[in-house]
Amino acid sequence: MSPCTLVDALAAVPDPRSKHGLIHPLAPFLGLVALAMLMGRTSLNGIARFGRQHGPALAHALGFRRGKTPAVSTLSRTLRRFDADQLEHVLSYWIASRVDPAAFTHISIDGKTLRGSRNGAIPGQHLLAAYAPTVGAVLAQVKVDASTNEHKAALTLLGILPLRGKVVVGDAMFCQRDLAEEVVGAGGDYVLTVKDNQPGLGIDIRAGFAFETAARSIAAATSPWGSASARPEPHRHDRR
Incomplete structure (x- = not known):
């Protein structure tokens, strides 16, 4: 797999918007969001402010035709339409193209709830990620639905990872027979914590x-x- 840039990868994301009345091209839009987040702007207000602070020079460099970056309302309306699984697949492909599988030997799996994603009684978005510490990269991550748990989500996550010759590391939540069989069946090994759940x-x-x-x-x-x-x-x- 030949390496690709993040810009090239984001260009492959399907545009969820209607073709009528489009103001901002999708690739510059996603480029702005990615760049702002890499610079520590993790909220919609922060991303919009980042675009305004750097003005037309940044807008033209990213590919915005009018030299103006999106407002908060446009960011919110557009980002809500994306298919999270499609976007995750594109980002995973980008990372896989730039990380040599031979450069890491073990994969850590762990879950986290996104900060600020909780809305009143609605629980926050919980993600399960596979991280390669040697290369400092998140290889893939999946959403943990309220109707399931990290153990079941881990089976889905392991199914899309290159496990042959790798050691999967996880806490007691993942110490389950079917998960261990999944790792071994794919040619990997595992080191899992054992607590009172087993x-x-x-x-x-x-x-x-x-x-x-x-x-x-x-x-x-x-x-x-x-x-x-x-x-x-x-x-x-x-x-x-």
Whole structure:
């Protein structure tokens, strides 16, 4: 896969607007949103203010024909029409084109609720992301619906990730049999935290460690030297 720029990737996003009465081209519109967010403007007011502060020079550089960037109302009206899954797919493709799969060995999966997304009694938007710490990139993320949970969303997320030769890391929420089978079936491995949500597995793990400790103690007690540290050193000419 050849690398592509973010501008090229955003140009592939389908335009959800009607063709009548369009003022701003879609690619410059998305370019402004992406650039403003990269500069720390995470609200609609902040994005609109960012465009106004930099004036016609930025507008023309991004491709706005009239030298004017969108207002808050236009930003809100347009962004609400996008299909989040389509946009996520485009961004995932852009990241995948610029990240060598051989450059990272493990993938961390974790969920978070978007700050400011809660509206009164309506819960905030919860996302589950797959992050590659070695390259500092979010490989993909999916929305966690209110009718499901992170465990089920993780199965969807793992289905779109390159897992062969990778180690998937997650907390106790993801310590589930079907998730482990998904990782192994795709050629990967996993390291998952075990807590009280898997009591039987926790007992088996503790028993395994206890057996290993007891076996080492017995081996040391029955050894003619007592322990490895008590063995006499070989003569100098016998050392390897």
